Amino acid sequence: MLIVEDLHVSVGATAVLKGLTLTVPTGEVHAIMGPNGSGKSTLSYVLAGRPGYTVTAGTVTYDGQDLLALAPEERARSGVFLGFQYPVEIPGVNNVYLLKAALNAQRKQRGLQEVDAFEFLGLVREKMKLMQMPETFLSRGVNEGFSGGEKKRNEILQMLVLEPRLAILDETDSGLDIDALKVVATGVNSLRDAARSFVLVTHYQRLLDHIVPDKVHVLVGGRILRSGDHTLAHELERRGYDWVSSEAA
């Protein structure tokens, strides 16, 4: 599904990713863990195509195609989804409008007709129930006046409606209390299947208690220094990131 090879990325004059290599097979959930400033969010943004992040070397292949050659909206339409660490508030743009416009953009790409309004509302209502979001959220501006937890749930709601093939969730667990964390995890788990892949970017192991990953990678200083199964997250929790850095050195 996703093959990242020797990726080097700079933001301005600063090199952030320095030879990152990662393969996420179809149907798997991979967690990227690492300390602050290790390049986790940069990886998320580069995969989604954010301007200002310069790829100086390396390749990213998604579903057999060169992901870096696609514009951000083309990546989204071909099934890549980024759940933001800090979801953006857009007052004046209606939540339900954004959901519908986003879904229709994807359907168009796949040669499908626009979604029927009735069917669409049914779908959204079902997903909102899962995310324990009141329906009044639909008519509000995108993330406008939402609490931190509500914004994260809204990200997952969008993901559930769009059903991406590759979902990159950037610190979706940050700022969530334990109940909200469970709701978010339920949402993610409901979408997990053999045709979809997930990249979970996180600081902490607690999210991984609820969404058990197939693999855990430790990102330090712009490179993946260690990979393992889900037990690696527990080991990191016990021994800290310094342990990985010093072993690598």
Place this chain on the structure above:
Amino acid sequence: MSSPLLTRIAAEHDAALALQPSAPATLAHRRQALQGLLERGLPTVRDENWRYANLRILEKANFTPATGLPSTDGIDLPGTIEGFTRFVFVDGQFAPQLSALPGAIGAATLRRLHGELPTNDQAFALLNEAFATDGADIQVAAGAATVDVEIVFYSAAPTAAYPRLNVRLDRDARLRLIERHVGKVTTPQFIDSVVRIELAAGASFKHYRLQETGAATSWTDTLRATIARDASYHLHLLQVGALAARSSVDIELAGPAAHTRVDTVALADGPQVHDTMIVVDHKATHTRTEENFRGIAGGRARIGFNGLIIVRDCAYHADSAQSLKGLIAGSEAEIDLRPQLEIHTDEVRCSHGATTGKLDDTMLFYLLTRGITPEVAQRLLKWAFITDVVAKIDVPALRTHVQRSLASHMQDAQSLEELLS
């Protein structure tokens, strides 16, 4: 003061008077207005309050109004708003065949305005006085149910037009007035509008003004309002039309607890220039002002907004809030926002904020990651920028009309249909 432009205006004035027989008193009044104008002179861009206006366009303007009854052939009026009694003026002249019968409308009386408006010394008001031949006068009686009126000033011919409107509300009277300036004239045209408003104690006036004139039109506008004790004046001003538009609004909060709210939206693109100056003068205690402005300039358009709030020394406990926002959407576009406070007493609360910027990159990227194209994302964000002020229009059918009008000016009618559905 003399200038080639003033000399030409005086010559056109002589010729126009010769063509239009009128009562000696009217004639004298018009001559007096012209004399006032010639003595005072027209403003220039060197005047601080006019530096953002496009005044050069006047050099080429023709000031002579149409004469005789207007032809109503081929007139394409906007849809009516349910419950509002409509009166139409075509090229400055009342068009009875397109209008309700003048006279009583509920508690209000509408008659044609042949006499003079209280003259003020503003140049373009004097110019209007000198040339205008027709207008509307609305008087609303004390304490009755809300009266809903729509006045359409329509331009059919590329002649000059001098719309004028006089509104007086008695004690506790209530009026909602839609005032539209529309036209499909695409050749250069000069329109010079004057509005005079007087609100007695406790009166409430909601005034929705839509400027949707033709693409080569020069539109100037002078509005003066006096608000008495406990009265309230809400002005919604939408500027989308004209090549060059300038609104000069003076609101005097004359009595204690008088209140005004002014919500302005300006959309300019291509070579358009929209300039608005609003002066609110707090002359009594507990007077309140809320002022919101949203302007989007695309292409090489220029938008100016100058909001001056004056609080006199007797106006303690006055309260004013200004929120002015400009969005630059064109590489050569320009927006100048000037919130100004002139405060002569201590016990007041005045807040103001003015920001001008481009579209937010983070918001844009967020929309792109949802599969929205950059073009649609930009339109959406522009729409989002003005929508809070548009939402304040509390006549649903009018709000929908305004939304559609704005969308068509953003070349986004189709996406907006979805947004509204």
